[in-house]
Amino acid sequence: xxxxxxxGTLLLAAVALAICNARKIFQNIxxxxxxxxxxxxxxxxxxxxxxAFGQKKMFKRPFAALLHLFVYLGFCIINIEMLEIVIDxxxxxxxxxxxxxxxxxxxxxxxxxxxxxxxxxxxxFLMRRNIARIRRFxxxxxxxxxxxxxxxxxxxxxxxxxxxxxxxxxxxxLQLLGAPHYTQAGAFPVSGWLLPLLPDDVSSLIGIERFCWxxxxxxxxxxxxxxxxxxxxxxxLAFPNTYFSNLNPKGxxxxxxxxxxxxxxxxxxxxxxxxxxxxxxxxxxDISDLTxxxxxxxxxCTECGRCTxxxxxxxxxxxxxxxxxxxxxxxxxxxxxxxxxxxxxxTEDGKSLLDDYITREEIWACTTCNACVEACPVNINxxxxxxxxxxxxxxxxSQAPASLHAMFSNVENNGAPWKxxxxxxxxxxxxx
Amino acid sequence: xxxxxxxxxxxxxxxxxTADILFWVGCAGSFDERAQRITRDICKILHxxxxxxxILGTEENCTGDPAKRAGNEFLFQMQALMNIQILDGYEVKKxxxxxxxxxxxLKNEYPDLGGxxxxxxxxxxxxxxxxxxxxxxxxxxxxxxxxxxxxxxxYLGRGNEVYEAPRKALESLDAQLVEMKRCRSNGLCCGAxxxxxxxxxxxxxxxxxxxxxxxxxxxxxxxxxxxxPFCMTMLRDGIKIKExxxxxxxxxxxxxxxxxxxx
Numbered sequence: 001x002x003x004x005x006x007x008g009t010l011l012l013a014a015v016a017l018a019i020c021n022a023r024k025i026f027q028n029i030x031x032x033x034x035x036x037x038x039x040x041x042x043x044x045x046x047x048x049x050x051x052a053f054g055q056k057k058m059f060k061r062p063f064a065a066l067l068h069l070f071v072y073l074g075f076c077i078i079n080i081e082m083l084e085i086v087i088d089x090x091x092x093x094x095x096x097x098x099x100x101x102x103x104x105x106x107x108x109x110x111x112x113x114x115x116x117x118x119x120x121x122x123x124x125f126l127m128r129r130n131i132a133r134i135r136r137f138x139x140x141x142x143x144x145x146x147x148x149x150x151x152x153x154x155x156x157x158x159x160x161x162x163x164x165x166x167x168x169x170x171x172x173x174l175q176l177l178g179a180p181h182y183t184q185a186g187a188f189p190v191s192g193w194l195l196p197l198l199p200d201d202v203s204s205l206i207g208i209e210r211f212c213w214x215x216x217x218x219x220x221x222x223x224x225x226x227x228x229x230x231x232x233x234x235x236x237l238a239f240p241n242t243y244f245s246n247l248n249p250k251g252x253x254x255x256x257x258x259x260x261x262x263x264x265x266x267x268x269x270x271x272x273x274x275x276x277x278x279x280x281x282x283x284x285x286d287i288s289d290l291t292x293x294x295x296x297x298x299x300x301c302t303e304c305g306r307c308t309x310x311x312x313x314x315x316x317x318x319x320x321x322x323x324x325x326x327x328x329x330x331x332x333x334x335x336x337x338x339x340x341x342x343x344x345x346x347t348e349d350g351k352s353l354l355d356d357y358i359t360r361e362e363i364w365a366c367t368t369c370n371a372c373v374e375a376c377p378v379n380i381n382x383x384x385x386x387x388x389x390x391x392x393x394x395x396x397x398s399q400a401p402a403s404l405h406a407m408f409s410n411v412e413n414n415g416a417p418w419k420x421x422x423x424x425x426x427x428x429x430x431x432x
Numbered sequence: 433x434x435x436x437x438x439x440x441x442x443x444x445x446x447x448x449x450t451a452d453i454l455f456w457v458g459c460a461g462s463f464d465e466r467a468q469r470i471t472r473d474i475c476k477i478l479h480x481x482x483x484x485x486x487i488l489g490t491e492e493n494c495t496g497d498p499a500k501r502a503g504n505e506f507l508f509q510m511q512a513l514m515n516i517q518i519l520d521g522y523e524v525k526k527x528x529x530x531x532x533x534x535x536x537x538l539k540n541e542y543p544d545l546g547g548x549x550x551x552x553x554x555x556x557x558x559x560x561x562x563x564x565x566x567x568x569x570x571x572x573x574x575x576x577x578x579x580x581x582x583x584x585x586x587y588l589g590r591g592n593e594v595y596e597a598p599r600k601a602l603e604s605l606d607a608q609l610v611e612m613k614r615c616r617s618n619g620l621c622c623g624a625x626x627x628x629x630x631x632x633x634x635x636x637x638x639x640x641x642x643x644x645x646x647x648x649x650x651x652x653x654x655x656x657x658x659x660x661p662f663c664m665t666m667l668r669d670g671i672k673i674k675e676x677x678x679x680x681x682x683x684x685x686x687x688x689x690x691x692x693x694x695x
Contacts, residue, residue: 060618251591252540256505260545263509283503310614312621312644317637365634368501368626369586374617390503404502407630411507415493416459417630426489428461428468429438429475 007089007217014221021228025299028337031346032292037244044243047379052242057377061306067124070117071157075235078118078164081111085217095171098185108186112168116190119161122154129154136305139314141324146231146303153232160219167212169194170205177202182209234302238378241300244293245379250370253387258282259395283391286352287333290388297380298330307372307382313365320365322372322382328357329385354389363389364401436475440489441522451486453478454524456538458531459494460661466668467530467661473690474530474554480695481566485528491518495537502627509545512537516547526550528557530686532588532660533625539592553588555659555685559597562604572694575605580688581612581653583644583667584619585660593617598659598685605692610651620644622666629662645670649680656682 037044050056055072058065087096098104129137129150137150169191174182179202199205227233259282261273284290307322308314314321332353340346354360366386373381393399400408407417415422444451455478461471478485496511519527527549529535539551552560561567569575580602588594595616602609614620623633623640633639645667648656656671658664667682683691 249536249540249592251536251587253500255509255541255544259505259509263506263513267510267513282505310618310620312623312640313634313636316640316643318634320634361634364631365636366626367586367621367623367628367640369621370590371586371618371621374590387501387503391505392503394503395506400502400504401631403631404627407498407502407627408504408507411494411496411499411511415511416463417494417498418459418463420463422493423490425457425462425492426440426487428457428463428471429436431468431472 001092004090004092010218010221011086011089014224017225021225024337024341025228025233027341028333029292029295029299031288031333031336031340032290032295033288035291035293037293040247043247044245047245047247048239048243051245051377051379052238055377057375057379060375060377064128067121070114070121071125074114074118074121074161077114078111080107081164082220085213089217094181094183095185098183104185105187108168109189112165112188112190115161115164119158119165122157122161126151126154126158136309139305139308139321139323140319141321141327142303142305146327149230149232150303152226153230156219156223156226160216160223163212163216163219165191166194167209167216169198170209170212173198173200174202174205174209177205179206231301231303234300234378237296237300241296242379244296246381246384250373253368254384256282256391281392282395283393284385284388285354285392285396287329287336288346289392290329290353290385294329294381294385294388295333298326298333300378301326301330301380302378303327304377306375306377307380310371310375312367312369312371318361318365319359320362320386322386325358325362325382325385326380329353332357354392358389360393360399362386363393366390436472436479438475439486440491441486441524442489442491444486445522450523452484453526453528454519454522455485455487456495456527456529456534457487457492458529458534458661460665461530462492464661464665466664470661470664470684470686471530473684473686473695474528476690476695477554477558477561477567477686477693478528480693481561488518488522493518495534495542497533497537498627498630500537500541501625502630508541512542512545512547516542516545519547519549524549526552528552528554530554530661532585532591533662536587536591553592553594553597553659555588555598555601556594558685558689559600562601567604567689567693569605569689569692570694573691575607575655575688575692578607578655579610579651579653580605580607580655580657581610581648581651582615582657582659582685583612583622583648583663584616585658585663586619586621586625588659589619590617598657601685601689602657605688607655610653612647612651614647620647622660622663624662624666629665639670641666641670642673645674649674649676653680655688656680657685657688658682659685 055069058068084097128134168188171182172188172191173195175184264271265273281289303323305323311322339349363386368383370383373383410417410419414420457471460467493515494511496508500508527538532553535551535553582598582602621640622644656667658667664682664684671677671680671682
């Protein structure tokens with residue numbers, strides 16, 4: 001009875017904390033500008049089913065994709081078991097769904113195989129990061145915290161799965177010994193292997209079973225509340241993020257309506273400007289100039305580094321790293337979000353995303369080749385943020401590299417990016 | 433009129449005629465000497481198959497692409513609105529471009545500002561003409577069995593998912609098409625996009641076009657095929673740095689097609 005009370009309290013506290021964290025995340029995302037991403041629902045569902053559920057883009061790197069698939073399937077399906085664990089915890093029952101009989105055995109058997117898959121996947125992932133030291137897991141933005149974050153998540157998953165399997169093994173043994181409360185239920189194809197390692201007396205087995213049960217469920221609840229501070233949020237946000245994907249061709253860059261308004265008025269005196277929401281600035285200096293979708297993407301990024309690995313600027317030694325763009329955006333958003341909650345409004349803090357987090361050298365190294373956008377397994381677009389920062393630098397500050405200013409003035413005066421006379425434009429027709 | 437008999441829209445209009453398709457030459461195609469040869473080859477192909485086309489001539493203006501990629505949306509929109517006025521003045525319906533950057537901008541970004549046209553890249557037209565049997569790869573230089581590797585321009589490939597048209601054009605030559613490790617949607621940029629062509633690269637350990645040309649040379653090609661005047665510049669610079677000008681040619685798909693057809 002005391003156990004049930006403790007469990008109920010813990011569950012309530014963990015869920016309440018998780019809701020509180022989710023609210024903060026939602027508030028932070030809402031710091032961004034408005035953007036319409038609700039059209040074409042059928043295309044959006046399709047993108048989400050293929051890219052998030054179907055893991056389509058993961059398979060550009062088949063080995064990592066396969067391991068990730070084990071972990072992903074394990075995560076999704078073993079969560080069904082969480083329901084039973086919660087009910088058992090609240091009502092003091094033992095395997096409450098065991099009434100399902102053969103189907104229950106099938107389920108538990110499947111969970112065990114999946115748990116083994118997760119375990120194996122996470123062990124290989126840990127080795128790839130720490131022993132094989134795959135290049136994409138390093139880089140300037142991969143400071144001690146992001147590396148620790150990744151290792152913590154993998155270790156936590158390994159411990160959780162180990163506890164889950166050990167719990168089953170002890171339970172299985174208790175069932176075989178005919179211990180009271182431990183009614184025969186389930187099939188244990190994987191944890192069965194652990195039987196020889198376990199003691200034979202009922203009280204130690206109950207001790208092991210209970211310890212693993214509590215360790216597993218508390219672990220899950222702690223993990224749930226660790227998510228908001230970690231890169232692991234992608235397990236939830238990958239789904240909305242792919243639903244709100246950009247549906248236009250990648251070559252299409254956004255058209256700025258605020259600019260269109262001014263340019264049209266300039267070229268045509270009779271044009272009546274559309275009423276659009278007051279724009280504070282052109283482009284983005286800080287996170288509140290980005291759209292909510294950019295900010296959602298920053299939270300969704302799991303720092304896998306596929307974007308940076310294919311970035312032509314990064315691979316030739318330039319400072320730019322698309323992954324860093326996303327990580328910086330997230331760090332700055334969290335900083336601003338916390339300040340807004342503290343001061344009850346958006347106030348200047350003398351810092352900004354551009355310059356304090358992302359340098360000019362980074363944004364000007366981009367070739368806008370879209371390789372990062374193509375590579376992202378969850379359709380994140382670092383290029384859009386880079387472009388918004390460039391727009392701010394150029395249109396608000398006139399701060400572009402000098403040769404680009406020369407190009408601008410050529411386009412403006414000669415109709416070409418080079419200094420040739422417009423009148424000579426068709427001279428090529430007379431050549432050979 | 434001129435040696436190639438290329439009419440401008442204005443000339444046609446004065447005669448009360450119209451063109452079926454506007455050839456948007458682009459700034460590189462107009463002014464860059466190397467790209468001018470590609471421009472003329474595209475014209476030769478259009479002549480050869482008897483398409484009624486015209487150019488804007490001195491009325492053509494930068495699409496605004498480099499300004500937009502560099503973050504100057506004002507300048508881009510000024511250019512776009514000016515161009516749309518001219519295009520609509522001639523009631524242009526269909527445009528063929530020589531440059532993937534012009535192609536992308538006209539096709540994807542002009543509609544937002546009121547310019548709606550059917551826009552195709554020259555490799556798409558070439559593929560279509562081959563499919564229709566109008567271009568046969570006869571009567572000219574033979575490319576049979578020659579090793580050709582094709583470099584995907586970002587704004588044609590990833591930007592607009594045109595991967596097959598340029599490859600079909602090469603396959604029709606019976607050439608030996610060898611792919612680079614990074615091709616199609618994984619293609620590596622030449623280093624010119626995003627207005628990089630107009631500035632010095634940021635400091636790093638290597639230039640992007642060197643990285644790309646090394647990969648291209650790994651395929652041991654006789655010809656590196658390009659479909660973009662900017663890629664052409666970058667790839668040729670890369671070849672020069674590697675001192676391979678004597679062994680490897682960088683040619684546009686239009687040039688290869690024109691040669692194969694003896695144009």
